[in-house]
Amino acid sequence: MIAAVLAGGFTGVDLSQPEFAVGEDHIMSESNVVAVDLTEQEWYLLRRGMGEWGGSASPTDEIARVLGFASEEDLLRGEGRRLREALKREEALSWADWRRALFATEVVFASAIVGAGWDWSITTGLSDEETIGLLRAVQGKVFRAMRSA
Template sequence: MAVWGGPASCTEALAVAMGFKSVADLLKDGRRLRAALAASEPLSPQDWRRVMAATEVVFASEVFGSGLDWSITTGFSDEQTIKILRRLQRTIGRTLHSALHRLDG
């Protein structure tokens, strides 16, 4: 999430699509979410969804995210990041999907 305040350039529309109110909200709430993750605090289903979406976009996108500069800006190689993302997607994907649908319905 910290990369959004650096080399990545988010548009208002992309911030909203990822579940934030605006780019300013992405940057502000991103700090809160990073702190919560670092402290191993629980996140709501909506927060997990926003963290995952923002991380996936900022990692993979050369247009909006860090893209090819990811390893330089984060210190994580693409290989490390893919392994972490896939593990998180498998671990929380089904749970998150179920929780969000319960909240929506």
């Protein structure tokens, strides 16, 4: 699938409007709002991760759809902007928004093809080592919060 996305040929399922998330032992509505107790550095990571899509990253409509947005425009100026503002205010988010923010951050950090790649540490001030540690912490907190919601 990733090869198809990079080649511009991805026409698979639109993940921007999923109805349910399946957990290990239950199904949770995408619209459930869940507060996650993140540190200031963890909030910063997600804010920068979402913000890099309007900076050093190179999104396309296909990449935006894989990340859970309707289009590149939606990622940069629509739902992505709304999500960036919610992250600035450190708000509780829906499962769909937590997933989009986390996945968008993972991709923009790691990918030198569509993401910030090597520029990440320069543009965010976070080293790769710091970022990986923060990502793992956020992943754990978000998924534990989802399971307990």
